[in-house]
Amino acid sequence: MFWKDKLKDYPFLRTLLMAFMVFAGIIFITAVWLKIYTMHGRYREVPDVKGLVVYDAIGVLKDEGLRYHINDSVFQAGMKPGTVVDQNPAPGAKVKKNRKIYLVINAFQPQMIEMPNVVGVSRRQAKALLESNGLVVGNIRYVPDIAFDNVLEQRYQGKPIEPGTKIAKGSKIDLVLGRGYNNETTNIPDLKGLTLSQARSLLTDNYLNLGITVYDKTVISDIDSMNARVYKQKPSPDKISTARLGSYIDVWLTTDTVKLR
Numbered sequence: 001m002f003w004k005d006k007l008k009d010y011p012f013l014r015t016l017l018m019a020f021m022v023f024a025g026i027i028f029i030t031a032v033w034l035k036i037y038t039m040h041g042r043y044r045e046v047p048d049v050k051g052l053v054v055y056d057a058i059g060v061l062k063d064e065g066l067r068y069h070i071n072d073s074v075f076q077a078g079m080k081p082g083t084v085v086d087q088n089p090a091p092g093a094k095v096k097k098n099r100k101i102y103l104v105i106n107a108f109q110p111q112m113i114e115m116p117n118v119v120g121v122s123r124r125q126a127k128a129l130l131e132s133n134g135l136v137v138g139n140i141r142y143v144p145d146i147a148f149d150n151v152l153e154q155r156y157q158g159k160p161i162e163p164g165t166k167i168a169k170g171s172k173i174d175l176v177l178g179r180g181y182n183n184e185t186t187n188i189p190d191l192k193g194l195t196l197s198q199a200r201s202l203l204t205d206n207y208l209n210l211g212i213t214v215y216d217k218t219v220i221s222d223i224d225s226m227n228a229r230v231y232k233q234k235p236s237p238d239k240i241s242t243a244r245l246g247s248y249i250d251v252w253l254t255t256d257t258v259k260l261r
Contacts (some may be wrong), residue, residue: 046101048091051223054082054105061101071102077136077170079222081108110168117163118151123177126151127204130173137204138172142246144177149207152176177246185242191230191251193260199230199251211248218255228253231260 020246024050047064049057054070061068074085086104089095116133118126127137153176154161186207191199200210211234219228232252235243243249254260 002138015205021259044096044097046087046089046091046093046099049084049087049101049103050091051221052084054103057084057103065097066095067098067100069100069102070105072104073107074221075105075107075110075170076169077110077168077172077224079106079226081106083222085223086240101120102132110170112166113169115154115156115161115165115173116257117165118173118175121240123151123175123204123207126154126175134169135167136170136172136200138174138201139209140177140204140207142177142179142184142207144181146180147178147260148180148184150178152178179245186245188235188237188241188243188249190237191233191249194230195226196228196230196253202250204246207245208243208248209248211250214250214252216252216254216256216259219253224255225253228255229260231256 044064046066047060049060051059054256058068071088076083076085079085084103085106088102089099095101111134113133113135115135116129118129121129123140130137143152153177154172155174156165156167156171158174161173184207189202189206191202194202196210196213197250203210215221215225215228219225230251231254234250
């Protein structure tokens with residue numbers, strides 16, 4: 001061919017062309033190899049380890065070729081110590097092999113804090129003060145007293161508790177409140193769709209107590225119980241609109257979205 005004949009007449013050009021072809025070939029092969037190397041097993045789906053004891057969670061992550069780091073610990077009352085409460089990246093995220101998954105676990109030992117003094121303040125002030133100290137309002141009981149809705153007594157596990165007493169963070173503090181000398185009533189709120197902690201807080205805001213708690217068969221793990229929501233309550237605001245101060249409201253919870261409609 002004409003171009004081949006010309007290359008014979010110009011050895012330098014022929015050498016230059018061959019060098020270019022070799023260089024282009026190396027670039028092409030390198031690009032293909034890098035693509036294969038970096039894409040091979042590049043992405044994997046992060047498993048859901050929330051609700052697992054940390055040692056089991058680590059095993060699951062290792063089986064998926066992932067690493068772990070315990071990033072923080074919190075205390076969730078009623079949850080087994082060492083249980084994974086949260087993870088980052090979230091379950092289902094696409095990550096590379098050897099990616100580090102950050103875990104938040106339920107503390108093995110609760111943090112101890114000093115009991116504040118809420119006697120003499122209003123129920124709302126007491127609730128805010130307790131929550132700011134990592135405590136939760138437990139049952140509220142109303143007794144005849146001129147100081148309506150003021151805290152007359154603070155109690156823990158059925159006994160009065162003095163300010164400054166060391167107590168586990170997340171503990172429930174019961175309050176004895178004045179209800180005046182009339183049989184005051186309050187509106188029953190609609191709790192449907194709320195988590196248990198949200199329902200308890202709303203009931204407290206409405207001078208009521210959380211009664212019996214019933215979980216359906218969809219609630220299996222500690223994480224399920226935290227995420228479950230109220231689908232039924234008794235009494236229901238559709239049937240009884242008001243109740244006496246300090247009354248108890250029973251709730252039924254589920255993770256089934258169909259029941260929550």
